[in-house]
Amino acid sequence: MLAPALPVPVKPQAPVGITAELLPCPAPDAPGAAPTADPAGSAPAGYPPADAVSAGTAPARDAATGASPAGGDATAGIDPDALAGDDAPASVMEGCPVVPTAASEAADAMAGGLDLDYVPLPPGSTPVKWGRPLGTPKPWFSSVTPEGGMQLGDRSLTYRSVDGPSVSLGSLTPFAPAWSSAAAIGGVQVSNLSASSDSTVPEGKLGYSSVWGRINNTDPAVTAGGVQYGAPAGSNAVRYGLTPDVTLEGQVQSARALTTTGLGTTYSLGDWGTLQGGATQSHFDTSQGWRYNLGYNVKVFDTVRLGYGNELTSSGYGDLSTYQDGATATSQFRNTFSAGLPISGWGELSGTYSGLRDTSGEMLERRYGISQSMMLSPNVRLAVGADHDVITGDYGVNMQLSMPLGGR
Structure with missing residues (x-):
């Protein structure tokens, strides 16, 4: 009442x-x-x-x-x-x-x-x-409000400042625009980006994220030991709100014998969702290639999230996410579907599908994934997920726990 x-x-x-x-x-x-x-x-x-x-x-x-x-x-x-x-x-x-x-x-x-x-x-x-109506569920799947102090992640430690950028240390996944890719890096990150990659930045605001360290090749399924780090690498991203509906974005990745640069944009369509697109050029050893990406996200009935993306990669392209495998030998085409549904009291359940094929039409990858994110308390968030590739038989499991360790 x-x-x-x-x-x-x-x-x-x-x-x-x-x-x-x-x-x-x-x-x-x-x-x-x-x-x-x-x-x-x-x-x-x-x-x-x-x-x-x-x-x-x-x-x-x-x-x-x-x-x-x-x-x-x-x-x-x-x-x-x-x-x-x-x-x-x-x-x-x-x-x-x-x-x-x-x-x-x-x-x-x-x-x-x-x-x-x-x-x-x-x-x-x-x-x-004022009182909350009886029977109204708590917002378990709401986003974590930034608070000053230390926050402990699954394999990282973050100091978050309310008025300034946050500083993280450990195994980190750099911020990447929706049209680009990212790879886990063990090192230090400085960032003031808090909004998701499929949303716009307020007009006149500049967001940035910079991570430097070594590529983390550790198997996420390993619970203890088995830590493997690769070559030194860095990933940087910037976002600028040109208008309330248009955000300009850029990304630079670098490692030994690798340099990638990309430009793109995120355009808000209001109630009709957001549209993302970008192009990235890479120089990997003696190879050179391009990758083009176009994606669309929309929220249906104010609860269900739907997403679709297309990606075209030319031969000779490489970035940090494929650094171990080297540059692609042939041109490839990938399409991705995603959906997210909030479950009262249990956070948000998400599912993804990704299919990869070459120019001849041969299926190289067909991967299904599922994840769930929920709030265990007002400041503690737990996310778990798993995916499986039916072509190669590979699978992956991951978990992330975020909590504050103290305040200022």
């Missing part, structure tokens, strides 16, 4: 008029009659004596029609200017309603057009407290 709220003023759509039935003024005295003396002062001509008004006497009205003897107009013979003046006796003002004037009508019109704006009450001025 929600706690009661205070009344909130509303703004009328149009001026509101109020009509009231007022008693008619007493009929004026006959012409030429001498005014009766008033103890409080002499009443103006045309007004009844104060004692008569105080006694409640009024001219007789017609029993059939209800009209006054003066011909039906209760205010006939009364000067409106005299009623609006400040010199009118109090007895007269109490006994006879004021006749509308041009000034009073203008004031009424001004009051009817006033705008009523809601002004929030200052904190602590009301005892009303």
Whole structure:
């Protein structure tokens, strides 16, 4: 149940008029009659004596029609200017309603057009407290709010600053735009990017991520020992919000005998999702190649995430994700499908499919994957996943745990 709220003023759509039935003024005295003396002062001509008004006497009205003897107009013979003046006796003002004037009508019109704006009450001025409706599930699958302090990951340690960039140490997966790739690196990372790769950056903002260390070739299925590091490598990415809907992106990867540079963009279509695209060129030993990527992501019914991507790689291309295998021998085409569904109380369940084939149409890889991410507490997140390639029989299992170790 929600706690009661205070009344909130509303703004009328149009001026509101109020009509009231007022008693008619007493009929004026006959012409030429001498005014009766008033103890409080002499009443103006045309007004009844104060004692008569105080006694409640009024001219007789017609029993059939209800009209006054003066011909039906209760205010006939009364000067409106005299009623609006400040010199009118109090007895007269109490006994006879004021006749509308041009000034009073203008004031009424001004009051009817006033705008009523809601002004929030200052904190602590009301005892009303708000409560969450009973039965509403907690947002288990919501994102982790950045907080200052140390956070422990599966194989990394991160110091997160609220006002500045975060610094991470350990086995890291560098930030990569949606149209590019990334490889695990054991080293140090400095980054101020917090939004996902398929979202835009606010206009005029610059985001960056830089990781330096050695390529991590450790099998993720190994729980203890078996740590293997390869050649020194680095990965850098930048994102700039050109407009509220357009974000420009760039990536540079480097290692021994390898250099890749890529440019791309993320375009927001509003409720219709986001569109990502980019091109990357690589120089690997004596080979040179290109990779082109185009992807689309959308959220359906405000809950289900759907994604689709196409990737074309020419022969001779290589990056950090394929550094051990060397440059590709033939051109390849990859398509990817993904879907994510939030499960109340259990986080978000995601599934992926990736198919890789060469230019002749032969299937080189058909990989299925599933993962789940959930909040164990307001600041602790657990993510687990597994994938399997039905062509080669390879499989992989991974887990990530994020938690804060302390504050500033």
